[in-house]
Amino acid sequence: VQLxxxxxxxxxxxxxxxxxxxxxxxxxxxxxxxxxxxxxxxEREFVASISRNGIGTYYADxxxxxxxxxxxxxxxxxxxxxxxxxxxxxxxxxxxxxxxxRASIVLVTTDEYxxxxxxxxxxxxx
Numbered sequence: 001v002q003l004x005x006x007x008x009x010x011x012x013x014x015x016x017x018x019x020x021x022x023x024x025x026x027x028x029x030x031x032x033x034x035x036x037x038x039x040x041x042x043e044r045e046f047v048a049s050i051s052r053n054g055i056g057t058y059y060a061d062x063x064x065x066x067x068x069x070x071x072x073x074x075x076x077x078x079x080x081x082x083x084x085x086x087x088x089x090x091x092x093x094x095x096x097x098x099x100x101x102r103a104s105i106v107l108v109t110t111d112e113y114x115x116x117x118x119x120x121x122x123x124x125x126x
Contacts, residue, residue, distance in 0.1 A: 001025045001115045005095045008120030011085055015124070019080040021095030021117055030097045032105055033071060033078045034113060037091035037122075044094065046108040048080065056105045063089075085124045092119040 007019040023030050034049035048059045048069040057069050066085075071078040078095060096113035107113065 001027060001030055001097065001099075003095050003097065003115050003117035005093065005117040005120040008093060008122045010123045010125065013085060013087055013124055013126050015085050016081070016083045017085065017122060019082065019093055019095075019120060019122070021078040021080075023076040023078075023097065023115075027076045029099055030076075030115065031099070031101050032107055033095065033097045034107060035069060035078075035080045036094045036096060036110065037089075038094070038119075039088075039091040042091075044110055047093070049105045049107055050078065051105045052101070058105050060108075082122070085122075087124045087126045090122060090124050092121050094119045 002024045004022045011017050031052045035047040036044050037047050038044040046060050050057050050069045050071055054071045066083050068081040095117040097115045099114035
């Protein structure tokens with residue numbers, strides 16, 4: 001499975017961006033998907049996750065109410081709608097997925113995901 005993240009860019013504080021993550025290859029093995037981010041000098045941190053059917057979602061407290069995760073399975077694509085962006089949201093955003101079904105979508109550590117995209121940079125200016 002290959003994951004390709006896109007949609008990053010430069011935006012002013014208070015603005016919006018939508019990230020996409022396209023999956024290709026053995027997509028039948030893509031189950032729970034998630035977004036992580038890594039700011040300069042910091043560790044990669046969890047942002048949001050979504051169940052295989054798209055119904056279950058889970059968010060980090062720092063983005064709850066501002067970001068929305070979704071997926072379009074026929075298109076093999078996951079999205080992250082980011083609103084009311086803040087300078088502290090500046091980071092490289094990575095998409096990831098598990099390889100096997102999991103009982104919970106509360107998967108917040110990087111070692112719980114198997115497939116990773118290459119990252120897309122989001123810069124929020126003040």
